[in-house]
Amino acid sequence: METPNVMKQNEHYNMNSTPQLTAIQKSFAYIERAVQEHTADTSSTSQPFFIADYGCSHGANSLVAINAIIQAFQQRYALTNEICVIFNDLYTNDWTTVFQTVIANASTRKFFSLATGTSFYEQILPTGSVQFGYTSTALHWLSKKPCNLSKHCYSLAGQSTDEEMKLWREQAATDYRLFLEQRSKELKKGGIFLSVTLSRNHLNDTGNLPIYHNLYRSAKAVLSDEDELLNFNIQGYYRSIDEQTDPDVLKELNLELICADIHSLQHPIYEEYRSKQITLEEAIDKYTEFVRSWSESSFLSCLRKDRTDEERMDTVNRFWKAFKDELREKGMENFQRNPFRSYIILRKL
């Protein structure tokens, strides 16, 4: 089933997501800080201790975060409660891979696991049940496309009209508020939410526009149908720190801001290339699979429904060939940045 925003199936995301893993590794210090700031009641040992990851994808990166969260809690409280981890993603996610990944981790696993395919823009868990909520590199995906973009596939590429920009900004604000409202309902009083998200810095820089320019140029090279090109939009939006920490919204939702930082991270694929661990061709292949993992569903969903499977496959193959050609032509130096990530800790009042 083709829905935009969902990662490429068959373990593809697990195998091609080291840049996203880097963002999770950077969150370890924030996890420790967040656990120190946790003030929810833990005295009832008969109650499960709920930890949730929103937008877990295929599970491998998610488990790294979950293990760090459990370790930090064990160090602080020596918990005797049974721990229950909830893995959340869209229902179209590759859940078979999630289950396989979690089961494969069973020998080191110190928790019970549940999975839910409800959108994180809805309430997913019972009111006042969650001790610690976490999300990484997922919250930039909007619940819907507010309008097609006439000149690019990405709203923040500097090509959107004022009206387009306004609609995308408003959609991002509405979605963000809704997301926090649901998490606020789910959190226990004194519970913590840690959000790691793709963001814009104070100069409005996302850190990775060359990827989006390349995606759009590649689409233009292979799509002769104007409607298909118009429909090809990446349904994501990188919010600024201000957009994520509006004091009025936080107050209304009974959330207290503990910290909000932004970091520029190294890109592990570029670093492997720069330090000569991989050749240029290997870097081009790896980088393309990394981008393919999160953007191919957006490309597929813009193709006309009357295209045959053969045509679709041929178009997708030509699209990724054009993408690789551009990497070769521009050079990997142009694609060396991992986008800015914000690290925001919130506590439920």
Ligand SMILES: C[S@@+](CC[C@H](N)C(=O)[O-])C[C@H]1O[C@@H](n2cnc3c(N)ncnc32)[C@H](O)[C@@H]1O
């Ligand atoms: C780039 S992956 C991040 C996976 C993992 N957290 C990591 O850091 O590697 C983003 C995930 O968010 C999920 N996602 C997007 N919109 C969602 C929604 N409304 N509800 C739940 N998950 C969503 C996608 O399906 C995808 O698996």
